[in-house]
Amino acid sequence: MIDYAMIWAGLIAFAVLAYIILDGFDLGIGILFPLIIDKTDKETAMNTIAPIWDGNETWLVLGGGGLFAVFPLAYAVILPALYMPMILMLLGLIFRGVAFEFHWRASSQKQKLWDLGFALGSFVAALCQGIALGALVQGIAITDRAYSGGWWDWLTPFSITTGLALVVGYSLLGATWLNLKTTGNLQKLALKIAKAAGIITFVAVGIVSLWMLFIENQYLERWLSKPNIYFLMIVPTLVLVIGLNLFLSLKRQKELSPFLWSISLFVLSYIGILISFYPYMVPPSINIWQAAAPDKSLKFLLVGSVVLLPIIIAYTSYSYWVFRGKVKPNEDYH
Amino acid sequence: MEYLDPIFLARIQFAFTIAFHIIFPGLSIGLAAYLAVLEALWLKTKKDIYLSAFKYWIKVFSLIFGMGVVSGIVMSYQFGTNWSVFSDKTGPILGPLMGYEVLSAFFLEAGFLGVMLFGMNKVGKKLHFFATLMVAVGTLASAFWILSVNSWMQTPTGYEYNEVGQFIAKDWFEVVFNPSFPYRLTHMVIAAFLSTAFLVGGTAAWHLLKDKTNPVARLMFSMAMWMATIVAPVQVFVGDLHGLNTYQHQPAKVAAMEGNFDTQNGAPLILFGIANEEEERMEYAIKVPKLASLIITHDADGELIGLKEWPKDERPPVNMVFWSFRIMVGIGMGMVLIGLFSLYLRLRKKLYENKLLKIAALWFTPAGVVATIAGWIVTEVGRQPYTVYGLLKTSESASPLDAPAVATSLAMFVIVYLIVFGAGIYYCIKLMQRTPQIEERGVKTGIPRRSAGLTPVQALNKEGAGHD
Numbered sequence: 183m184i185d186y187a188m189i190w191a192g193l194i195a196f197a198v199l200a201y202i203i204l205d206g207f208d209l210g211i212g213i214l215f216p217l218i219i220d221k222t223d224k225e226t227a228m229n230t231i232a233p234i235w236d237g238n239e240t241w242l243v244l245g246g247g248g249l250f251a252v253f254p255l256a257y258a259v260i261l262p263a264l265y266m267p268m269i270l271m272l273l274g275l276i277f278r279g280v281a282f283e284f285h286w287r288a289s290s291q292k293q294k295l296w297d298l299g300f301a302l303g304s305f306v307a308a309l310c311q312g313i314a315l316g317a318l319v320q321g322i323a324i325t326d327r328a329y330s331g332g333w334w335d336w337l338t339p340f341s342i343t344t345g346l347a348l349v350v351g352y353s354l355l356g357a358t359w360l361n362l363k364t365t366g367n368l369q370k371l372a373l374k375i376a377k378a379a380g381i382i383t384f385v386a387v388g389i390v391s392l393w394m395l396f397i398e399n400q401y402l403e404r405w406l407s408k409p410n411i412y413f414l415m416i417v418p419t420l421v422l423v424i425g426l427n428l429f430l431s432l433k434r435q436k437e438l439s440p441f442l443w444s445i446s447l448f449v450l451s452y453i454g455i456l457i458s459f460y461p462y463m464v465p466p467s468i469n470i471w472q473a474a475a476p477d478k479s480l481k482f483l484l485v486g487s488v489v490l491l492p493i494i495i496a497y498t499s500y501s502y503w504v505f506r507g508k509v510k511p512n513e514d515y516h
Numbered sequence: 517m518e519y520l521d522p523i524f525l526a527r528i529q530f531a532f533t534i535a536f537h538i539i540f541p542g543l544s545i546g547l548a549a550y551l552a553v554l555e556a557l558w559l560k561t562k563k564d565i566y567l568s569a570f571k572y573w574i575k576v577f578s579l580i581f582g583m584g585v586v587s588g589i590v591m592s593y594q595f596g597t598n599w600s601v602f603s604d605k606t607g608p609i610l611g612p613l614m615g616y617e618v619l620s621a622f623f624l625e626a627g628f629l630g631v632m633l634f635g636m637n638k639v640g641k642k643l644h645f646f647a648t649l650m651v652a653v654g655t656l657a658s659a660f661w662i663l664s665v666n667s668w669m670q671t672p673t674g675y676e677y678n679e680v681g682q683f684i685a686k687d688w689f690e691v692v693f694n695p696s697f698p699y700r701l702t703h704m705v706i707a708a709f710l711s712t713a714f715l716v717g718g719t720a721a722w723h724l725l726k727d728k729t730n731p732v733a734r735l736m737f738s739m740a741m742w743m744a745t746i747v748a749p750v751q752v753f754v755g756d757l758h759g760l761n762t763y764q765h766q767p768a769k770v771a772a773m774e775g776n777f778d779t780q781n782g783a784p785l786i787l788f789g790i791a792n793e794e795e796e797r798m799e800y801a802i803k804v805p806k807l808a809s810l811i812i813t814h815d816a817d818g819e820l821i822g823l824k825e826w827p828k829d830e831r832p833p834v835n836m837v838f839w840s841f842r843i844m845v846g847i848g849m850g851m852v853l854i855g856l857f858s859l860y861l862r863l864r865k866k867l868y869e870n871k872l873l874k875i876a877a878l879w880f881t882p883a884g885v886v887a888t889i890a891g892w893i894v895t896e897v898g899r900q901p902y903t904v905y906g907l908l909k910t911s912e913s914a915s916p917l918d919a920p921a922v923a924t925s926l927a928m929f930v931i932v933y934l935i936v937f938g939a940g941i942y943y944c945i946k947l948m949q950r951t952p953q954i955e956e957r958g959v960k961t962g963i964p965r966r967s968a969g970l971t972p973v974q975a976l977n978k979e980g981a982g983h984d
Contacts, residue, residue: 250596250611258603275586328604330916483611486615
């Protein structure tokens with residue numbers, strides 16, 4: 183079963199997961215921005231991600247560009263189907279991205295507006311990504327290799343729920359990142375938020391997981407049919423274990439481990455979605471092989487990816503290493 | 517009715533978002549290279565003046581780069597949101613090229629940008645220079661791939677079709693190095709360098725008009741004018757080659773550029789005129805006999821193909837192509853003149869004295885950017901009515917979207933872009949109005965803080981020796 187299409191499905195899945203985690207904590211900080219009152223604290227929070235957000239966002243371009251390259255049919259039906267949430271996400275990311283620069287260039291009055299744009303942009307981008315996920319889970323209407331639904335099909339109670347769940351989940355990532363990277367009052371605030379966000383995220387993961395089972399027969403059968411249920415039970419069990427560890431680490435005021443446990447929660451939820459989807463790329467009708475580009479395209483890009491991805495991971499890690507440790511208030515970062 | 521056509525709206529949206537976008541990567545390519553040169557000169561000579569210029573422009577660069585990133589993500593998703601049929605059909609060919617752009621360029625830029633902007637105090641000088649260099653290499657690699665993509669859409673080669681009607685690669689080398697690619701790449705990279713040179717030169721001119729002794733402004737002005745002197749004529753030459761290549765592969769585009777409806781020997785060069793596409797002629801035309809044939813065929817009596825060779829619905833819109841071409845060429849000529857004039861003054865040791873040159877340079881501050889956009893209008897509108905020239909019509913490339921959906925997104929893009937990039941460009945201008953000073957420090961304006969710029973020369977030498 184391991185062919186080029188499967189390899190690429192794995193790589194794209196990895197790129198999307200990398201994006202969700204890496205930009206997740208960036209967007210989380212944006213979402214939490216209004217809760218950080220002190221101006222210096224706001225700037226410190228922003229500075230914890232200023233040198234790395236751009237690299238983190240590049241995984242989104244790889245996810246999109248990669249889909250265009252290796253699963254062009256999926257790219258060509260998913261994006262028109264999710265037209266409005268995608269456009270809103272892009273606009274949100276614009277406000278989020280420029281705020282890193284504009285904050286330092288604007289007069290103090292305008293600065294507040296760009297800070298608001300940073301927060302709202304992050305919120306909208308996160309919400310729309312969650313909505314997009316929910317809409318994809320619900321399935322996309324396709325006729326003759328093209329999207330055949332309307333431009334509001336994506337808007338349902340379920341997609342709104344997944345949207346809000348992702349906002350809370352990103353807040354958890356952002357808060358645990360801040361707990362890791364800051365000191366003093368800001369860290370205390372981050373710890374407090376992380377506890378609340380952790381509980382809500384945990385509940386949200388539960389609601390979405392259960393709800394999802396009843397959306398498509400495939401999901402229900404995949405998880406509850408025998409013998410699947412016996413070994414797939416490990417996923418919810420692990421979620422419980424991770425949740426417990428997350429709370430313990432937050433209670434003991436650890437710095438690194440809450441962030442890592444939060445990431446684990448995301449990885450596991452993501453694996454859960456992959457298990458539900460397989461072998462579909464666009465439920466309920468396009469599977470991985472139908473969506474895949476011809477082998478020639480898959481091979482051509484794979485050659486470079488095998489060489490370049492490890493290099494990318496190496497210098498990205500180096501960049502994180504350079505900016506390791508606590509970010510001090512008023513540090514001359516910018 | 518036509519204005520409610522979803523395809524028409526999608527075209528406006530693409531044109532609007534890409535016209536804004538190209539400003540930023542164009543200047544990023546040039547500024548990154550300029551910054552790498554300045555930092556190299558600083559490391560080599562240890563003169564603070566180079567570091568001062570570096571620190572001056574890195575602030576502008578980080579603003580422009582940021583705007584390029586956020587407007588670029590829009591482009592990478594817009595193929596799918598608005599041009600899904602195009603994406604499905606060309607994805608197997610163009611997708612991998614863009615994939616390589618992400619892997620070899622975007623990550624490289626983004627990975628080292630943080631170190632370049634914020635890492636001067638955290639890594640050694642040589643590592644910092646390496647980061648700057650990688651960002652510059654990244655911007656060029658990005659140009660390589662995206663221009664290959666665009667060129668393939670203009671002059672598709674190395675492809676075949678599969679059973680579901682997608683373009684698939686027959687020969688990747690022929691796909692990447694398609695016939696118009698080397699010309700378009702060279703022309704665009706030089707355009708990026710020239711745009712930056714005139715941005716820097718105009719800014720320096722502004723400061724020299726106020727104080728002609730400012731050493732940092734003098735350095736910037738001198739470097740910019742060297743670029744104008746040497747590179748602007750090179751660009752005219754490359755542009756000519758690019759035009760000849762276009763005539764070979766897309767003669768309809770060249771016919772629109774020249775406003776030439778009739779196939780004729782010894783075609784005149786129409787300097788100005790307004791195309792009447794209904795009646796297939798140029799009105800109010802001012803012509804120079806035989807010159808168009810001479811330029812394009814290098815023979816005064818050579819035959820030049822006119823637009824009437826194509827049915828009306830296969831011709832590009834003439835006026836837009838014709839006038840954009842004239843704007844681009846006019847600006848190019850102006851750049852050559854400024855370059856020559858500056859050389860003349862330089863040889864007479866009056867480069868910083870002459871007021872006329874400074875005023876001209878000031879007026880030309882945005883000239884490269886304007887010429888770049890005009891040039892892209894020529895090549896993109898000139899490709900119409902196709903997305904993939906001769907093979908896939910624009911009208912058959914779009915997503916199955918309702919007009920209200922596209923109208924809504926277009927309205928949102930216009931509002932957001934005008935606010936965000938309007939403000940961004942305003943902040944750039946504000947940064948360029950700061951008087952350049954020898955002791956520039958930090959990327960942030962305002963209170964000076966400790967940073968590499970303040971390190972005494974002796975300390976630098978010692979540290980530099982330590983690295984060796």
